[in-house]
Amino acid sequence: MAKKRIQPGYGIWMALTVLFTLAAITTLIPAAASKPCLLGYPAHCSFTPVSTLICAALALAACFIRAKMFVRQ
Numbered sequence: 636m637a638k639k640r641i642q643p644g645y646g647i648w649m650a651l652t653v654l655f656t657l658a659a660i661t662t663l664i665p666a667a668a669s670k671p672c673l674l675g676y677p678a679h680c681s682f683t684p685v686s687t688l689i690c691a692a693l694a695l696a697a698c699f700i701r702a703k704m705f706v707r708q
């Protein structure tokens with residue numbers, strides 16, 4: 636069976652998906668902050684629920700684009 640070759644550009648979209656997913660997770664990590672986040676605890680990002688949703692939406696969009704652009708053959 637021949638090994639399938641990954642199409643050019645697939646790795647970029649996969650990297651963007653992983654990057655945005657990690658960014659969404661990172662915003663939830665508790666850390667020393669000057670003021671608490673909107674959820675009430677000192678998080679890594681002071682706009683935690685909003686920034687988490689934005690990063691998650693970007694990860695979902697990158698995943699959707701990757702799935703539509705690179706159809707398995």
